[in-house]
Amino acid sequence: MLGHYLILSAILFSIGLFGALSRRNGVVILMSIELMLNAANLALVSFSKYLVSQPVSGQAFVLFILVVAAAEVTVALAIVMEIYRSHQTIDVTNVDLMKW
Amino acid sequence: MEIETILPELVLAAAATVSLFLSSRKALWLGVGGLTAAIVLVTLSWGEEISGGFLIRDNFSWFFNLIFLGSALLVLLASRLDLILREREYPALIIFSTIGMTLLSSSNDLVSIMLSLELTSIPLYVMAGLGRDKKSAEASLKYALLGILASAVLIFGMVFVFGFTGETALPKIAQAVSKAEVNPGLIAGLFLMIGGFGFKIAALPFHMWAPDVYEGAPTEVTTFLSTASKAAGLAVLVRILSAFEAPVWLDWGMVLAILSALGMTIGNLVAIHQTNIKRMLAYSGIAHTGYILIGVASLGMDGAALSNTIFYIVAFALSDMASFLSVIAISSNIGSDDIADYAGIARHSPLVALVISLGLISLAGIPLTAGFLAKLYIFTGALDSGLSWLVIVAIINTVISAYYYFKVIKVMWFDEPLKVNRVTVSFLLGLALLVSSAGILVMGIAPSLIMNALGQISLPF
Amino acid sequence: MLSTYTQLGLFLLVVLLLAGLVLALPVILRPTGISPKKPNPLKGEPFECGMETIGPTWIRFNFHYYFFALIFLAIDVSTIFLYLWAIQAEEFGKNGILAISIFFIPIVIGYAYAWYKGALQWK
Numbered sequence: 278m279l280g281h282y283l284i285l286s287a288i289l290f291s292i293g294l295f296g297a298l299s300r301r302n303g304v305v306i307l308m309s310i311e312l313m314l315n316a317a318n319l320a321l322v323s324f325s326k327y328l329v330s331q332p333v334s335g336q337a338f339v340l341f342i343l344v345v346a347a348a349e350v351t352v353a354l355a356i357v358m359e360i361y362r363s364h365q366t367i368d369v370t371n372v373d374l375m376k377w
Numbered sequence: 378m379e380i381e382t383i384l385p386e387l388v389l390a391a392a393a394t395v396s397l398f399l400s401s402r403k404a405l406w407l408g409v410g411g412l413t414a415a416i417v418l419v420t421l422s423w424g425e426e427i428s429g430g431f432l433i434r435d436n437f438s439w440f441f442n443l444i445f446l447g448s449a450l451l452v453l454l455a456s457r458l459d460l461i462l463r464e465r466e467y468p469a470l471i472i473f474s475t476i477g478m479t480l481l482s483s484s485n486d487l488v489s490i491m492l493s494l495e496l497t498s499i500p501l502y503v504m505a506g507l508g509r510d511k512k513s514a515e516a517s518l519k520y521a522l523l524g525i526l527a528s529a530v531l532i533f534g535m536v537f538v539f540g541f542t543g544e545t546a547l548p549k550i551a552q553a554v555s556k557a558e559v560n561p562g563l564i565a566g567l568f569l570m571i572g573g574f575g576f577k578i579a580a581l582p583f584h585m586w587a588p589d590v591y592e593g594a595p596t597e598v599t600t601f602l603s604t605a606s607k608a609a610g611l612a613v614l615v616r617i618l619s620a621f622e623a624p625v626w627l628d629w630g631m632v633l634a635i636l637s638a639l640g641m642t643i644g645n646l647v648a649i650h651q652t653n654i655k656r657m658l659a660y661s662g663i664a665h666t667g668y669i670l671i672g673v674a675s676l677g678m679d680g681a682a683l684s685n686t687i688f689y690i691v692a693f694a695l696s697d698m699a700s701f702l703s704v705i706a707i708s709s710n711i712g713s714d715d716i717a718d719y720a721g722i723a724r725h726s727p728l729v730a731l732v733i734s735l736g737l738i739s740l741a742g743i744p745l746t747a748g749f750l751a752k753l754y755i756f757t758g759a760l761d762s763g764l765s766w767l768v769i770v771a772i773i774n775t776v777i778s779a780y781y782y783f784k785v786i787k788v789m790w791f792d793e794p795l796k797v798n799r800v801t802v803s804f805l806l807g808l809a810l811l812v813s814s815a816g817i818l819v820m821g822i823a824p825s826l827i828m829n830a831l832g833q834i835s836l837p838f
Numbered sequence: 839m840l841s842t843y844t845q846l847g848l849f850l851l852v853v854l855l856l857a858g859l860v861l862a863l864p865v866i867l868r869p870t871g872i873s874p875k876k877p878n879p880l881k882g883e884p885f886e887c888g889m890e891t892i893g894p895t896w897i898r899f900n901f902h903y904y905f906f907a908l909i910f911l912a913i914d915v916s917t918i919f920l921y922l923w924a925i926q927a928e929e930f931g932k933n934g935i936l937a938i939s940i941f942f943i944p945i946v947i948g949y950a951y952a953w954y955k956g957a958l959q960w961k
Binding site for chain 1 (some may be wrong): 849853854856857860861877904906911915918919922936
């Protein structure tokens with residue numbers, strides 16, 4: 278059983294990683310990163326359920342990851358808004374005054 | 378858990394919160410006061426060891442706390458007045474980030490490492506955008522997107538370490554790892570975590586953000602990023618790696634050695650071609666992360682590696698601080714970051730030129746400066762632990778790096794001045810320059826002062 | 839018990855390598871012409887299904903929506919921890935109430951700061 282959850286989590290993580298690195302829209306990149314964090318959460322709860330003798334620390338970890346994800350996305354969205362105001366676009370390939 | 382475990386953080390948090398409701402100048406002074414009080418508290422607690430729950434305050438964390446608080450204080454003193462007057466939240470953001478760093482170096486649990494890492498990073502994402510121009514917004518976007526990506530990777534790694542050891546507390550993880558059999562899940566977890574921290578310290582394959590963010594962000598923020606933020610990432614990396622010391626099948630030392638060799642070589646080679654001084658210092662910082670990783674890679678093999686590594690971190694922080702603070706002074710006067718525009722600065726303002734030259738000389742590793750001794754200690758330590766190929770790479774790199782550091786010095790002292798622009802330095806910025814350059818010289822001439830303190834630092838597992 | 843899952847860890851490594859490979863392939867294949875770079879507006883859209891958007895999606899809306907959303911988010915997320923306390927509230931007793939009040943101090947200060955900055959004013 279654990280195997281199924283972990284495989285799903287690994288696939289989610291890879292989709293997220295691929296999306297975050299290949300997409301050009303700032304908001305879509307953020308959505309992909311959320312996918313990666315949720316993959317981590319899924320793996321955490323399934324580890325807590327099946328493998329770990331003390332599941333509480335894993336489950337508490339999930340809550341902290343949720344909060345951290347919310348905080349990160351809030352700040353990143355504010356920055357995307359600022360970029361839209363200064364550059365009139367949120368396509369990250371057009372945000373290239375400096376070379377990556 | 379007693380209240381004194383987090384007393385410095387409480388003082389800082391109170392100062393930062395109150396400063397949000399004050400006028401800009403008062404906020405600055407409150408911030409300076411809070412940081413000074415925290416420095417005093419941390420210095421008084423030297424030698425004490427308090428551990429409670431998620432945190433452990435030992436000499437390792439006290440020493441790193443002093444590095445973070447000191448660089449935050451210097452950066453705050455050296456900040457341009459117009460930036461402070463325009464952005465009232467600026468002192469509070471610096472202090473919140475510093476709180477994150479002090480907690481990060483004291484964390485003893487994966488949960489608290491993750492939380493304090495975010496507390497460190499999120500204010501920095503905002504601060505990178507405080508320049509309020511296109512470049513600064515761009516730096517902020519790049520730093521935030523890549524930073525969040527890196528922390529997602531880091532968290533995924535932590536989940537696997539938790540899953541395959543069943544613990545989140547570092548001492549218990551260390552126990553579980555020493556008993557574990559060969560386990561690819563644990564290897565994947567550790568290397569994902571190294572990737573996440575590699576981003577924070579701008580180690581080579583994860584360095585892409587550094588040059589752009591360093592160039593686009595206000596120079597004060599760049600200074601903070603390249604000194605305190607890098608030291609924080611290294612502190613937590615050392616603490617985590619020391620928990621993974623036991624098993625032979627988990628040879629992170631070799632991986633770090635390869636990252637270090639790549640970082641030094643590519644960082645130095647790319648730095649040669651840079652025309653913007655902030656970009657050049659960014660690549661030089663990537664190369665110096667490489668030198669520091671030599672020390673980290675030999676942690677498991679050499680008893681003195683820990684104090685050598687910390688010595689290098691302090692020396693690098695001071696030299697980079699002196700260089701970047703002089704860049705603040707010069708660039709705000711001549712209005713350009715291009716190395717070509719620095720021509721003949723020494724004719725009009727020999728003192729500032731002297732400080733930046735001292736910083737660059739120390740980064741290059743010339744005797745009588747902190748950088749020389751730091752390199753000497755790290756290289757001899759690595760030779761003792763059998764990493765002689767890495768030392769050869771590092772020495773070749775030191776020679777390469779001297780070229781571009783001395784190019785800047787030559788431009789400043791011997792080229793014909795383009796414009797007649799005296800560099801005026803405010804009193805506080807002058808004080809910060811004086812402190813950092815005095816630090817470089819003291820560490821270079823009397824290293825025993827710091828080495829004695831470093832000898833009292835040990836990691837519990 | 840853990841050792842039975844070592845093959846899973848191996849699988850994870852393979853998945854990560856595959857993700858890396860998929861990312862690297864287009865860059866490697868670009869010079870050969872197999873994988874040309876053809877950006878078009880459709881690929882850049884945030885949502886790939888549903889109704890097509892009409893007109894510019896970034897219409898000028900009141901910027902203050904954002905501040906409200908931000909404050910909502912902070913308080914919304916804090917309820918996660920409130921739930922945890924609430925289901926065990928009787929067992930925790932007075933100390934629990936004290937702890938949860940201390941937890942809410944920073945959130946209240948943040949709210950007060952937003953108020954002080956005028957973010958709650960609808961202009």
